[in-house]
Structure formats: C-alpha cells, structure tokens
Amino acid sequence: MAQLYDIIDQQNCQLEDDSFITHCRATLDQDGVLTIPGFLKEEAISRLVAEAEAGKPDAFFTSSTHNVYLTPKRDDLADDHVFNRQITSSKGCITTDQVTAESGLHVIYDSPQFRSFLAQIVGEAALHEYADPLSSINVHYAGAGQELGWHFDNSAFAVTLLLQAPEGGGEFQYVRDLRDADGGDMNFSGVEKVLDGRHAPATLEVTPGTLVLFRGRNSMHRVTPTIGERTRILVVLAYNATPGVALSEAARMTFYGRLG
Ligand SMILES: O=C(O)CCC(=O)C(=O)O
Numbered sequence: 332m333a334q335l336y337d338i339i340d341q342q343n344c345q346l347e348d349d350s351f352i353t354h355c356r357a358t359l360d361q362d363g364v365l366t367i368p369g370f371l372k373e374e375a376i377s378r379l380v381a382e383a384e385a386g387k388p389d390a391f392f393t394s395s396t397h398n399v400y401l402t403p404k405r406d407d408l409a410d411d412h413v414f415n416r417q418i419t420s421s422k423g424c425i426t427t428d429q430v431t432a433e434s435g436l437h438v439i440y441d442s443p444q445f446r447s448f449l450a451q452i453v454g455e456a457a458l459h460e461y462a463d464p465l466s467s468i469n470v471h472y473a474g475a476g477q478e479l480g481w482h483f484d485n486s487a488f489a490v491t492l493l494l495q496a497p498e499g500g501g502e503f504q505y506v507r508d509l510r511d512a513d514g515g516d517m518n519f520s521g522v523e524k525v526l527d528g529r530h531a532p533a534t535l536e537v538t539p540g541t542l543v544l545f546r547g548r549n550s551m552h553r554v555t556p557t558i559g560e561r562t563r564i565l566v567v568l569a570y571n572a573t574p575g576v577a578l579s580e581a582a583r584m585t586f587y588g589r590l591g
Pocket residue numbers: 471479484489491503547552554565567
C-alpha cells in the first residue's frame with residue numbers, strides 16, 4: 332500500500348508546518364475557499380484516474396431535480412417562486428466501500444496527519460469518518476452534458492480533489508455568503524439574481540491534483556455541464572466534527588440508491 336507522501340506532494344502541501352497551516356486557515360477564513368494546487372503528485376493522479384475509471388461501471392448514475400436549498404417544495408409558495416424553482420443535477424457516484432482497499436484515497440482519508448491538518452484549518456478539535464460505509468469517500472463522474480446545479484451544501488465544509496478535467500465545461504462557480512443558514516436568512520432576491528444571470532458568479536481555477544476546501548453552506552455553487560467525451564472525475568472527502576454520525580437514510584437513497 333502506498334505511503335502518504337508517495338501520494339501527496341510535500342513541496343506543495345506541508346501538513347505539519349504551522350506557518351503553512353496558519354496561511355491556509357487565514358485564506359479559508361478570508362475567501363471562503365482554499366485551493367492547494369499540486370496537492371497530488373503526478374504519478375498519483377494517473378493511478379487514481381485509472382482506479383476511478385475501473386470503478387466507473389459500478390457507479391450509481393442519477394438525474395434529479397432539487398431547489399437550491401436542497402429541501403422539499405413549500406406548498407404555500409408558487410411553483411415559480413425562487414424557493415420552489417427546480418434545478419437539475421446529474422452525475423454518477425461510487426462510495427467508500429467501492430473504492431479499492433489499496434487505493435491512495437483511503438491512505439489520504441485515513442491519515443491522522445491529513446485529518447489534523449484539515450481540523451486545524453476548519454477550526455474543529457478533530458474530524459471523524461461517517462458511521463455508514465458509503466459517505467466518507469465518494470468519487471463523482473460527470474460525462475458529457477452532466478452537471479451539478481446551483482445549491483447550498485448542508486455540511487459546513489467540503490474537501491474535493493479533482494482527478495480529471497473534461498475538455499470543456501465542468502467549472503466550479505460560486506457566489507460567496509449569499510445566505511445565512513444559521514440566522515435563518517434565505518435571501519430569495521439574491522438567489523434569484525444568480526439563477527436569472529443578473530449576478531455573475533466567481534469561477535474557481537482548479538486543475539487535476541488540486542485540493543479544494545470549500546465552505547458551501549452559505550455560498551451557493553454549481554458545476555457547469557461537462558463538454559466533450561472526457562469525463563470529469565472528482566473525489567469528495569467528507570468528515571464530521573463528531574464521531575458516530577451517519578448520513579441520513581433519505582440522503583443515502585438519493586445519492587447512492589442504497590443504504591449500505
Ligand atoms: O464537483 C464539485 O466540484 C463540487 C461538488 C459539490 O458541490 C457537492 O458535492 O456538493
């Protein structure tokens with residue numbers, strides 16, 4: 332099995348260097364997003380792409396509609412109200428248990444150094460894996476025409492690793508601090524401006540091997556449709572601040588089509 336530093340490029344990411352951690356934390360706090368280009372070594376990217384391609388026939392492909400808040404419709408609001416506007420997302424996904432046991436993705440995900448690094452950046456005492464066998468490591472596949480529509484995440488932060496970029500499209504776009512979930516402000520007018528193209532989003536520069544740490548709970552984001560035959564392949568590493576938490580059964584059925 333590969334060692335952590337066969338996979339992560341220490342030149343570009345010093346997991347145990349206090350000044351690097353401080354820099355990363357300040358960037359995330361200031362920008363709402365942190366990118367670490369060159370996080371994965373080139374050889375590791377090739378290996379992980381080959382593994383992901385091999386796992387693709389097992390992926391669960393879905394096309395669904397949802398509102399930007401990822402909640403059920405409200406009957407007291409009109410169908411064309413921004414709260415009820417339906418947005419399309421379509422992608423394939425494999426889960427933790429479908430990632431081969433020897434994969435470098437498990438090495439990264441399980442690494443105490445990596446977890447401690449992330450915990451310090453996001454300001455948690457520790458980070459823990461999901462209690463269910465599906466939700467910790469996900470590999471997403473977006474083929475031609477597939478996209479992730481505008482949404483706010485339920486989780487406080489997400490960690491992603493782009494393995495393969497498509498020929499075109501597949502861009503991560505976002506509008507920072509568009510709502511205040513904890514304050515109960517859904518900002519219908521602000522959301523509507525983005526959906527109607529009256530507020531241009533920012534686009535994040537991401538190349539294969541880049542680590543992205545994103546606070547998506549209040550920042551609305553999407554991934555534009557893949558253009559061309561090369562599949563966009565992206566890994567999501569998901570953690571919890573408390574141990575023993577499983578993703579809800581409803582969410583598992585929606586995302587994975589099964590519970591375990
Ligand atoms: O594919 C991406 O880059 C972002 C994924 C995302 O926003 C999500 O899974 O909630």
